[in-house]
Amino acid sequence: MSVRLPRWVLGFSALVYAFLHVPILVLMVFSFNDSKFSVNWSGFTFNWYHRLLERPDILRGLRASLIVGGASTVIATVLGTLIALALARHRFRGRTAFEGFLYVPIVTPEIVVGISLLILFALVKVPLGLTTIVIAHVAFSLSFVVIVVLARLEGMDRTLEEAAMILGADEVTTFWKVTVPQLWPGILSGALLAFTISFDDFVITSFVSGSGSSTLPIVVYGMVRRNVEPSINAISTIILLVTTALIYAADRLVRNK
Amino acid sequence: MAAVRERLLAWLHPRPQARAWALLAPGTLWLLLFFLVPLIIMFVYSMMPRGIYGGVDPGFTLEHYRRFFDPLYLDILRRTFVWSIACTAICLVLGYPVAYAIARGGQWKNLLLFLVVLPFWTSFLVRTFAMIFLLRDSGLVNNWMLRLGVIEHSITLLYTPFAVMAGLVYGFLPFMILPIYASLEKLDLSLLEAAEVLGARPVERFRRVTLPLSMPGVVAGCLLVFIPALGSFLTADLLGGAKQMMIGNLVQNQFSAARNWPFGSAASFIVMALVLLAVMFYLRVKDRAPGEAPLR
Incomplete structure (x- = not known):
């Protein structure tokens, strides 16, 4: 049975989609506008992108974001995949409680995560810097990786693993030669999400970054606070394009089961 | 290396519990x-006297919780x-x-879904900007x-409750839709x-079949919007004025300017x-299985 959509539902939905996307599109278009103050279109320019390259704070922020993103993604992906494997393949005591516990970081407001880590680091006198940011990002993104990888594991055909074992492969060989290749898209999309979370995070990072370890969102926040200038549109556009590409890739990986 | 592997496997093999915990341990340790x-430390801190240079002094007090009854x-x-x-x-509306x-989008479904997932993951800071x-x-x-010609002079939109509400809805709407x-x-x-065959009109079919069956999604969506809105900080910080503080801003303020x-x-x-x-409210509602709500 096909259900026809009422006209008003279509029109209303179109408006909501516009609300979700037009602000971002406008922001991007005006990163190419050849005027510092006006919101009228004054011609096309790459000027604001060139300006970014002249700003050492932005380049340093980008570098910090890439280091933090890379490190926290690797750690979160490895730890998260191991947890997902345990949940998918093993029965153990306290399993339900453990799964519940995994969801707590996801629902916890970022500001709570941020200040509680700040207190911890201050208490044990760890200086704030890139390391503390990585620790925080792993703690926050780990659960997301587990959920994505677990979804893939549960949809996976186990007969191939059984066949490998019957044919004489030991468990470790089976894991690397059969399980991992099948699981790869899940692991990769988990990693992409972890990187996106790290690359975009402002709130948690703002509490656990020291002076001299500002990631890109911290630098952008400082710019937004000072005044609205087209350079912010330019750097925002770059951030948006990077994350859109990552999310698109993750989306494709999950869907191609 | 090989010998170590053999011994490890031999030890783990008859111990499925140990094997599970070996996989769980590193990540669990990190989360703990x-x-x-x-x-836990934060909770303990909340019941200690304030230190002079930030931090806390030893002792026990409930003064900080009592302060919340201050009208401010x-x-x-x-x-x-x-x-x-x-x-x-x-967001629900x-x-x-x-x-x-x-859900009824047919061939467009994947694209439409992607267009909702995308803002879900894009930088909240950029979207607020x-x-x-x-x-x-x-x-x-x-x-x-x-x-x-709707207005004659520009009107103040930014730093008003309207701006904060627009920012909150804009930020969290995807959490409701999904x-x-x-x-x-x-x-x-x-x-x-079946409802159609039995003579229910479209409005009735929606009200008595579709809506009740979609309640689990509605409840989950409301929770997923309510929670981050409650703990939000950036929206009121950038779009609201000094008079539009939410509790997240209060927290941030105490750790930066106020040093309490x-x-x-x-x-x-x-x-x-x-x-x-x-x-917990969500889990209770969910356990009552509204997905199989009786069709009265």
Whole structure:
């Protein structure tokens, strides 16, 4: 049975989609506008992108974001995949409680995560810097990786693993030669999400970054606070394009089961 | 290396519990050390006297929780609550028809879904800046309204409750759409067919079949919007003025300018407690299995 959509539902939905996307599109278009103050279109320019390259704070922020993103993604992906494997393949005591516990970081407001880590680091006198940011990002993104990888594991055909074992492969060989290749898209999309979370995070990072370890969102926040200038549109556009590409890739990986 | 591997396998083989925990241990340890332990320390801090240079002094006090009965802070709590609920309600009204359209979207479904997932994952900071860009005095909204002659002078939109609400809805709307879509997607269409055969008109079919069956998604969506709205900080920080503080801003303020860590911890603990209450409420509602709600 096909259900026809009422006209008003279509029109209303179109408006909501516009609300979700037009602000971002406008922001991007005006990163190419050849005027510092006006919101009228004054011609096309790459000027604001060139300006970014002249700003050492932005380049340093980008570098910090890439280091933090890379490190926290690797750690979160490895730890998260191991947890997902345990949940998918093993029965153990306290399993339900453990799964519940995994969801707590996801629902916890970022500001709570941020200040509680700040207190911890201050208490044990760890200086704030890139390391503390990585620790925080792993703690926050780990659960997301587990959920994505677990979804893939549960949809996976186990007969191939059984066949490998019957044919004489030991468990470790089976894991690397059969399980991992099948699981790869899940692991990769988990990693992409972890990187996106790290690359975009402002709130948690703002509490656990020291002076001299500002990631890109911290630098952008400082710019937004000072005044609205087209350079912010330019750097925002770059951030948006990077994350859109990552999310698109993750989306494709999950869907191609 | 090989010998170590053999011995490890031999030891793990008859111990499935140990094997499970070997996989779980590293990640669990990380979460315990860098998620749970900090929360516990924060809770302890919230009951200690304030130190002079930030931090705390030894001792026990409930003074920081008592301070929330001060009208100033009660006001912040109430505003946070009212705005989060209003944001949830607006998201529900805007989100439900969209979720419905996606679920019946046919060939467009994947694209439409991707267009909702995308803002879900894009930088919240950038999206909040987009709102500033549109709403500021010399921004596009004012500019267009002036040109269309709707207004004669630019009006202040930014740093008002309106701007904060727009920012909250803009930020959290995808959280509402996705779970409602998921429950509509699962809906068994033969039920609608049966209702049609039995003579139910479209409005009636929606009210008595579709809506009740999509309630799990509605409840989940409301929770997923309410929770981050309650703990939000950036929206009110950038789009609201000094008079539009929410509890997240209070927390941030106590850890930066005010340097009152225990009071900030208490505020933060209240946020966390409210969130956990909301989750528990959700789990109770969910356990009553509204997915199989009786079709009265």
